Amino acid sequence: MSSITIAPPPKTAGPPIQKETTAGNYFVANYPPFAYWKPEFIPEFTDALNRPPVATPTGVAPLGLYTHIPFCRKRCHFCYFRVYTDKNADDIKGYLDALLRELSVYAAKPIIGGRKPKFVYFGGGTPSYLSPDQLKFLTDGMKRLLPWDEAEEVTFEGEPGTLTDHKLRAIRDLGVTRLSLGIEHFDDHILEVNGRAHRSKEVQRAYAYAREIGFPQINIDLIAGMVEETEEKWQEAVAKAVALRPDSVTIYQMEVPYNTGIYQQMKAEGKLVAPVADWETKRRWVNYAYGEFEKIGYTVTSGTTVVRDPAQVKFVYRDGLFSGADILSIGVASFGHLNGVHYQNHHDFQPYVDAVLADRLPVHRAFTPSAEERYIREFMLQLKLGSVSAAKFTQKFGCSPWDQFAQPLATLRDQGFLTHDGDRIGITRDGLLQVDRLLHEFFKPEHKSGRYA
Numbered sequence: 001m002s003s004i005t006i007a008p009p010p011k012t013a014g015p016p017i018q019k020e021t022t023a024g025n026y027f028v029a030n031y032p033p034f035a036y037w038k039p040e041f042i043p044e045f046t047d048a049l050n051r052p053p054v055a056t057p058t059g060v061a062p063l064g065l066y067t068h069i070p071f072c073r074k075r076c077h078f079c080y081f082r083v084y085t086d087k088n089a090d091d092i093k094g095y096l097d098a099l100l101r102e103l104s105v106y107a108a109k110p111i112i113g114g115r116k117p118k119f120v121y122f123g124g125g126t127p128s129y130l131s132p133d134q135l136k137f138l139t140d141g142m143k144r145l146l147p148w149d150e151a152e153e154v155t156f157e158g159e160p161g162t163l164t165d166h167k168l169r170a171i172r173d174l175g176v177t178r179l180s181l182g183i184e185h186f187d188d189h190i191l192e193v194n195g196r197a198h199r200s201k202e203v204q205r206a207y208a209y210a211r212e213i214g215f216p217q218i219n220i221d222l223i224a225g226m227v228e229e230t231e232e233k234w235q236e237a238v239a240k241a242v243a244l245r246p247d248s249v250t251i252y253q254m255e256v257p258y259n260t261g262i263y264q265q266m267k268a269e270g271k272l273v274a275p276v277a278d279w280e281t282k283r284r285w286v287n288y289a290y291g292e293f294e295k296i297g298y299t300v301t302s303g304t305t306v307v308r309d310p311a312q313v314k315f316v317y318r319d320g321l322f323s324g325a326d327i328l329s330i331g332v333a334s335f336g337h338l339n340g341v342h343y344q345n346h347h348d349f350q351p352y353v354d355a356v357l358a359d360r361l362p363v364h365r366a367f368t369p370s371a372e373e374r375y376i377r378e379f380m381l382q383l384k385l386g387s388v389s390a391a392k393f394t395q396k397f398g399c400s401p402w403d404q405f406a407q408p409l410a411t412l413r414d415q416g417f418l419t420h421d422g423d424r425i426g427i428t429r430d431g432l433l434q435v436d437r438l439l440h441e442f443f444k445p446e447h448k449s450g451r452y453a
């Protein structure tokens, strides 16, 4: 087998960086960190539901709807989500009933304010674990409660091994516009040692049929740095991804949170370093993938995404999440944001279902970010897209990012990661490849030591 070394991205002078992959979360998904969300703040959330949506200087926030389906065929060794592999048809029916009952409570609250969802997202877990009949039951019920006929995008996450032709047609017929396939890798050995349920043959079959029946948009997910990844295997995986010509590709760098099977094994063996590539190697691999896609005309649109045609291929859910949209999230462990308050549901199946059946909101913790924290959140999340408009933030928050974030922006500039082009504040390619680490510069001092759960 040939041994080719992928060239590193251009070096930038940055802060000292942890080289090895050790246990813990890396990805910044929200702010303030989840560790600061508390049960005692739930009354602030329930009060917020009883008020109509607040108008900001840029208008009333759009509404999005997220539904969590927590079932999977197998638990991947790197998975840190709350998923269930042992639920039977009755459990699933009970869960779908609970989702509809939960949604019915929100749909009757003043917070909806006559809005229809602008975007809808089915995430997991594995939404495609559900049968066509179960999906129809769920979505028909949801549409009756909160019609999504004005949604610009309906995203549905699928695990290739669950996607029969019949099911793919059923998913398309629900009105799904964006199918997101959790491929992660194309090598059967790597898929197996990382605990994935599907194999490459299923990927090719599901992708080909999804294309044939005309999903408007197909995204594929890959992970750089899975257990036993090598230079050659990564290059082969990227070549296979390129050959599919998906509308967009999301590439994550493998992290090993504490609640993963990989960490459990590390603990049992007394190891501090995870058996996956170090951070520098993972960044180099993602940069290589970006380069291969750029060669055929794709555009890098975030620290994790390349897109075939940015003028055509949008990701309305992500853009809404990153710009302060109201996100009504239902399902076990799901988190959302309504009328200025963050909330998260119960982590476990039975407490979630029991709360809904007892006509209680199944919310486990909440947090009301201050105006400053909302500014930090939006600015950080949008910086993950590579650059932001200073004028847009000034208009929305009444203060220029250059004043609000003078210190962290100076730090990024001194480290060589900052770019500045007219109105746009951005970060370099090297910065984008490690953006989640850099974002901690923007955290308030009291949040810097918080565990990022």
Ligand code: SF4
Pocket: 071, 072, 073, 074, 075, 076, 078, 079, 080, 081, 083, 124, 125, 126, 159, 182
């Ligand atoms: S398919 Fe996704 S959600 Fe399910 S176990 Fe694997 S990583 Fe977790």
